[in-house]
Amino acid sequence: MRVAAIVSNHYTEKLRRFVMRRERSQPNAGDFAQYSRISGIAGLEVMSARWVEHSFAPHMHDFYAVSLNYGGRGAFHCRHRLRDAAPGTCNLIAPGELHTGHATCGEGWIYRNLYIDTPRMTALLQGLDWQGQLEVRFKLPLVRDGLLAERLADAFESLNESNSLLQNESLVLSVVARLATNHFAPGQSLRGLGREHAAVRRIREWLDAHPEQNVSVHSLADIAGLSAYYLVRVFHKYVGMPPHQYQKNVRVLKARKLLASGAAISEVAYRTGFCDQSHLNRCFKTTLGVTPGKYVTRGSEQPACGHDSWTCQ
Numbered sequence: 177m178r179v180a181a182i183v184s185n186h187y188t189e190k191l192r193r194f195v196m197r198r199e200r201s202q203p204n205a206g207d208f209a210q211y212s213r214i215s216g217i218a219g220l221e222v223m224s225a226r227w228v229e230h231s232f233a234p235h236m237h238d239f240y241a242v243s244l245n246y247g248g249r250g251a252f253h254c255r256h257r258l259r260d261a262a263p264g265t266c267n268l269i270a271p272g273e274l275h276t277g278h279a280t281c282g283e284g285w286i287y288r289n290l291y292i293d294t295p296r297m298t299a300l301l302q303g304l305d306w307q308g309q310l311e312v313r314f315k316l317p318l319v320r321d322g323l324l325a326e327r328l329a330d331a332f333e334s335l336n337e338s339n340s341l342l343q344n345e346s347l348v349l350s351v352v353a354r355l356a357t358n359h360f361a362p363g364q365s366l367r368g369l370g371r372e373h374a375a376v377r378r379i380r381e382w383l384d385a386h387p388e389q390n391v392s393v394h395s396l397a398d399i400a401g402l403s404a405y406y407l408v409r410v411f412h413k414y415v416g417m418p419p420h421q422y423q424k425n426v427r428v429l430k431a432r433k434l435l436a437s438g439a440a441i442s443e444v445a446y447r448t449g450f451c452d453q454s455h456l457n458r459c460f461k462t463t464l465g466v467t468p469g470k471y472v473t474r475g476s477e478q479p480a481c482g483h484d485s486w487t488c489q
Contacts, residue, residue, distance in 0.1 A: 206228045206229060206284075207225075207227050207228050207229055207230045207465075208225065208226055209223065209224065209226075209227075209465045209470075210223070210224050210225070211223050211464075211466065211471055212224075213436070214335055214344065215341075216341040216344075217296075217341070217344065217345060218293075218296065219292065219295055219296030219297075219299075220290070220291070220292060220293070220296055220348065221239075221290075221291040222288060222289065222291070222332065222335055223288070223289040223291060223465075224287075224289075225285075225286070225287060225288075225465060226248070226284045226285065226286045227250065227277070227278065227279050227284055227285045227465070228279055228283075228284035228285075229279075230278070230279075230465055231276070231277070231278040232252070232275075232276050232277035232278065232462070232463070232465065233276065233462050233463070234253075234274055234275070234276050234416065234417055234421070235274070235275070235425050235428075235462075235463045236271070236272050236273055236274050236275070236416075236425055237269065237271055237272075237291075237429070238271050238272075238293075238294070238429045239271055239291050239292060239294065240269070240270055240271060240291070240292040240293075240294070240297055241267065241268075241289050241290070241291055241292075242266065242267070242269075242289070242290045242292065242351065242355070243261075243266060243267035243268075243269075243287050243288065243289045243290070243328075244264075244266055244288055244328040244329060244332065245261045245262060245263050245264065245265050245266070245267065245285070245286070245287045246263060246286045246287055247263055247283070248263075248279060248281050248283040248284045248285045248286045249262060249263070249279065249280045249281040249285060250277060250279050250280055250285030250287065251277075251278060251280045252267065252275050252276050252277040252278075252317075252318075253275060253276045254269065254273060254274070254275040254276075254317040254318075255273070259317055260280075260318070261285065261287070261318065264320065264322075264325055265318055265319065265320050265325075266318070266319050266320075266321060266324050266325055267287070267317065267318055268314040268316065268317055268318070268319060268355070268359060269314075269317060270312070270314055271294060273313075273317065274416035274417060275317065288332050290328065290331065290332075290348070290351065292352075294311070297310075297312075297352070298310045300348070300349060300352045301352065301356065304349070304352065304353055304356055306356060308360070308362075308363075309363075312360045312361070313360070314355075314359050314360065314361060315359055315360070315361045316359070319359060321354070321358065321359070323354055324351070324354045324355070324358070324359070327347070327350045327354055328351055330347050330350075331344075331347040331348055331350070331351055334347050335347075335348075373410055373414055375400035375401060375402050375407070375410065376400070376410060376411050376414045376415065378399060378400055379399060379400050379407070379411060379419060380415065380422070382399055383419065383422060383423050383426055384426055387423060387426045387427045387430050387448055387449055388427075388447060388448055389449065390449065391423075393407065393408065393419065393420075396419060407419070423449075427448040427449055427459070428448075428459050428460050428463045428464065429463075430447075430448050431444045431445075431448045431450075431456060431460060431468065432460075432464065432471070434447060434448070435468055435471055435472055441456070441468045444456065456468060457469075
């Protein structure tokens with residue numbers, strides 16, 4: 177009990193300092209967010225945010241999102257339940273998991289996300305001599321774990337400063353070690369998630385490979401070997417969203433990668449199948465919380481997590 181109390185006080189103080197810095201730098205601020213990539217660690221990104229009015233539509237990622245809720249209060253719907261993202265709790269979202277998100281109190285929802293691409297997660301697990309499957313999912317999408325919260329707070333604090341690569345990598349590895357010992361679902365991989373109908377799997381794979389194509393539902397039905405109406409129903413049942421919404425989600429995720437690689441926004445809109453740049457802007461912000469322009473402005477690689485700077489919306 178004494179050890180648990182020490183751990184709790186340790187990360188609670190970090191939460192308090194973080195929220196106080198936010199209030200001093202952004203008094204009476206509304207929605208704001210920043211995306212920052214970490215120098216020397218490919219496949220890792222930090223997203224820091226405070227949402228007051230913005231509400232995330234149902235969407236999914238192609239990366240792991242491991243979050244620490246710092247202040248205010250939020251909620252997100254995941255796995256058929258509404259999850260209460262209270263301060264000190266951690267959100268654990270695997271690739272392909274459908275979820276939403278919104279603030280539930282007047283001061284907003286303040287949190288930090290550690291985004292880990294699947295190749296980076298594989299490398300981290302191999303660094304732990306992990307003997308299980310390399311494509312993992314979480315037992316629960318929201319947990320109250322004092323030690324995980326402490327390790328996340330330490331990692332975010334280090335990534336926010338100009339610390340050594342060795343220190344940053346070690347702290348991130350300590351976060352994944354806690355996930356591996358306490359929060360990975362045993363014997364369950366991403367490939368097995370949902371036990372998808374074979375036809376649905378073919379359509380997902382086709383949309384993943386051709387997000388820019390302006391495909392008709394009848395063409396997809398031909399690929400699936402189902403009627404158009406039945407395809408939409410069974411796809412929604414297994415995936416959690418209809419094919420057109422899944423296509424839009426895939427397009428946004430591809431756009432994110434293209435922007436991170438340095439592609440121009442107008443080029444990205446064309447290469448991902450959006451009607452125009454304004455259409456990309458709307459869909460990108462609905463899914464990721466910021467516009468492509470803001471993502472590019474604050475998404476460039478930095479020696480740390482942005483020297484505590486934030487991008488206001």
